[in-house]
Amino acid sequence: MPRSFLILLAAILAGCAKHESGSELVIRIGSVAPLTGPQSHLGKDNDNGVRLAASELNASNLVIGGKKARIEILSEDDQADPRTATIVAQKFVDEGVNGVIGDLNSGTSIPASKIYSDAGIPQISPSATAIAYTSQGFATAFRVITNDRQQGEALAKFAVDDLKAKSIAVIDDRTAYGQGLADEFVKDARALGANIVDREYTNDHATDFTAILTSIKGKHPDLIFYGGMDAQSGPMMRQLRNLGSQSLFLGADGSKSPEFIRLAGQSAEGAYASSPGMPVDKMPGGPEFMKKFEAKYGKIQIYSPYSYDATMVMVEAMKKAGSAEPSKYLPWLSKVEWNGVTGPISFDAKGDIKRSTVTLYRVANGAWKAIN
Numbered sequence: 001m002p003r004s005f006l007i008l009l010a011a012i013l014a015g016c017a018k019h020e021s022g023s024e025l026v027i028r029i030g031s032v033a034p035l036t037g038p039q040s041h042l043g044k045d046n047d048n049g050v051r052l053a054a055s056e057l058n059a060s061n062l063v064i065g066g067k068k069a070r071i072e073i074l075s076e077d078d079q080a081d082p083r084t085a086t087i088v089a090q091k092f093v094d095e096g097v098n099g100v101i102g103d104l105n106s107g108t109s110i111p112a113s114k115i116y117s118d119a120g121i122p123q124i125s126p127s128a129t130a131i132a133y134t135s136q137g138f139a140t141a142f143r144v145i146t147n148d149r150q151q152g153e154a155l156a157k158f159a160v161d162d163l164k165a166k167s168i169a170v171i172d173d174r175t176a177y178g179q180g181l182a183d184e185f186v187k188d189a190r191a192l193g194a195n196i197v198d199r200e201y202t203n204d205h206a207t208d209f210t211a212i213l214t215s216i217k218g219k220h221p222d223l224i225f226y227g228g229m230d231a232q233s234g235p236m237m238r239q240l241r242n243l244g245s246q247s248l249f250l251g252a253d254g255s256k257s258p259e260f261i262r263l264a265g266q267s268a269e270g271a272y273a274s275s276p277g278m279p280v281d282k283m284p285g286g287p288e289f290m291k292k293f294e295a296k297y298g299k300i301q302i303y304s305p306y307s308y309d310a311t312m313v314m315v316e317a318m319k320k321a322g323s324a325e326p327s328k329y330l331p332w333l334s335k336v337e338w339n340g341v342t343g344p345i346s347f348d349a350k351g352d353i354k355r356s357t358v359t360l361y362r363v364a365n366g367a368w369k370a371i372n
Helices: 003-017 040-058 082-095 106-117 148-162 176-191 208-218 230-242 259-266 285-297 304-321 326-333
Strands: 024-033 067-077 099-100 123-125 139-141 166-171 195-201 224-225 249-253 273-275 358-364 367-370
Touching: 024 040, 024 082, 024 304, 040 067, 040 208, 040 285, 040 304, 067 082, 082 106, 082 176, 099 304, 106 123, 106 139, 123 304, 148 176, 148 224, 148 249, 148 273, 148 358, 166 176, 166 208, 176 195, 176 224, 195 208, 208 230, 224 230, 230 249, 230 259, 285 304, 304 326
Parallel strands: 024 067, 024 099, 099 123, 123 139, 166 195, 166 224, 224 249, 249 273
Antiparallel strands: 273 358, 358 367
């Protein structure tokens, strides 16, 4: 038998056996988020949610298709960069992972989703809210969090009806998440009668917003809305108050974190932001999750309850299918019903969560407080 054939056969057999360990089925789940850089606190929060779910599943005598199973988590850093996200996605495909939890950002989830779709590997994002993520027609793309259409509408209604803002300035970071959410907000705010007096842009690496804010201050808006993450909105809030502007500040889920308050300092007081879902202490499994998570990993940032639930839902579909093979459990993801930490989880035809909630918060005495 030719040596080249033996080498090829050995490689094929190794690939087939790489998910087996004796009589134990090894399920490899990829976890991808920014683990370095200005969003690393959010990325590690997501990754830790996945790891907590895996540790509990492994301790539960997990059985898939009549075989004892063990979950291994493969964590990768996409650096919140779309190109890096596609490299990570291809790496996961090459490694033959059974599924992926991620990405954190919409701007990384969207390009990566094409690669997972081509390979037939299910991807559940715990935090990508851009409408485009699930509107591409990929059967492998799911999310366990409210999308930007729902959140943008809630934010606009809150700004106009509750905060009585008639003139609004809008800033976004030009990412799929930030710009997409700002676009939805502007559309709905205008429909409700608000006047958008300025529309400005920055990027997700900027830290100095003085020029933008000075220009906006001259137009005296009742409210400034920002679409983007806390690494920018925190310093933005501080610089806004340093300029003497008293305009109300409204962000979304990317701003509703402890890090925003740390970066903004005393200027954080009175800031508003939304977050998909209910406050953690009001979630069906929130208090218990908070106790377990914070004892092991420290303070929850934003999305770890959702990454925990995403992992649980993925494995539940495997259990229903009796298999961890992507092609066999993927159809079950579309019809899974799971009572998660964050609430009941099931998906519509696009992969969006069917039941969605948005909560509004305000910073008071150095902490985010739910108000609506």
